[in-house]
Amino acid sequence: MTNTLHRYGKAESFFDDYIVFSLPAKSKAAGQTGDALAAQKRFMQIAAEYKPVSLGDALHGGTLRPTRSKSIFGHWGKRNRPNFKKVLEGMSKAGTMAAVFDKRENAEAFVKRIKEEDLGLSVNISSSIENTKNACAFAGIPRHSIAYSLGFENVG
Numbered sequence: 123m124t125n126t127l128h129r130y131g132k133a134e135s136f137f138d139d140y141i142v143f144s145l146p147a148k149s150k151a152a153g154q155t156g157d158a159l160a161a162q163k164r165f166m167q168i169a170a171e172y173k174p175v176s177l178g179d180a181l182h183g184g185t186l187r188p189t190r191s192k193s194i195f196g197h198w199g200k201r202n203r204p205n206f207k208k209v210l211e212g213m214s215k216a217g218t219m220a221a222v223f224d225k226r227e228n229a230e231a232f233v234k235r236i237k238e239e240d241l242g243l244s245v246n247i248s249s250s251i252e253n254t255k256n257a258c259a260f261a262g263i264p265r266h267s268i269a270y271s272l273g274f275e276n277v278g
Contacts, residue, residue, distance in 0.1 A: 143245065144244065146158035169232055177222070181214070
């Protein structure tokens, strides 16, 4: 698994976490010759079709955002549901985008669709090694790299 899954607990506790990142490819050799922001907006629009639990970008954050109210009572009436439309409308610069899924079927179907769309983006799946391997196989793509989270020493 990759850096997003440094967790305290047993592997079974996050078996259903799938985080799919998109980053703009920085070279013509990587296939990115057009507008990276437009490609990433398309990535996020497609992600929204596959029932993610969250979407977000590194610049503005995810779907659950803090309240703007300065009152101590502002958070009590806050709507705590993801607002994908607000995330899509707020995208202003190409960078790291992420879609978070909690169902294998949705994550795998999304990865397959992104492969078919061929947006010219670099895509990274953060999950367990087995989940990532299965998602790649479902999409018909080979895994090309792997990173391990070896845990933390002397915790707990």
